[in-house]
Amino acid sequence: MSAPFLLILRIGMTLSLYVFMGWAFLLLWRNFKTESELLTSRKTPPLTLSYLDLNKKQKTKHFRTPEIALGRDPHSEVYLENETVSAHHARLSYHHGQWWLEDLNSKNGTTLNGEDVETPTIILGNDEIRCGKMPLTVYLSTTDLSPNTQAL
Numbered sequence: 001m002s003a004p005f006l007l008i009l010r011i012g013m014t015l016s017l018y019v020f021m022g023w024a025f026l027l028l029w030r031n032f033k034t035e036s037e038l039l040t041s042r043k044t045p046p047l048t049l050s051y052l053d054l055n056k057k058q059k060t061k062h063f064r065t066p067e068i069a070l071g072r073d074p075h076s077e078v079y080l081e082n083e084t085v086s087a088h089h090a091r092l093s094y095h096h097g098q099w100w101l102e103d104l105n106s107k108n109g110t111t112l113n114g115e116d117v118e119t120p121t122i123i124l125g126n127d128e129i130r131c132g133k134m135p136l137t138v139y140l141s142t143t144d145l146s147p148n149t150q151a152l
Helices: 002-041
Strands: 047-052 058-063 067-071 090-095 098-103 110-112 128-131 134-139 149-151
Touching: 067 128, 098 110
Parallel strands: 058 149
Antiparallel strands: 047 058, 047 134, 067 090, 090 098, 110 128, 128 134
């Protein structure tokens, strides 16, 4: 009589362990799903760069990506065709709720409002960035966009 009772008890304990593990994994999955939805809901605020191209025409580009490469490399998001600009000159990146400017060890340096950028620096609206001798103006709101704006 005790052998069938112990078998039923073992089966019951095994089933309760599997139910507990299933419940724990369900809670972990729900938490992971909630966290991922929260992270995807955070959007990068728009950033607009205005500069003169090779033909001295005003060019304006609008970005919503969290990282923007500036340089003479044609694959850069902002292609600056000027001999004072390095191929991979500078980077704008959005993290910790702010836009940051970082010089990528360029030959002629990067300045922000006339000051050399030696470490990643926070940028604000209407700041002037100089990559070598190439000036760019940063706008952080979409209200400053001109009709020839190019969205990326």
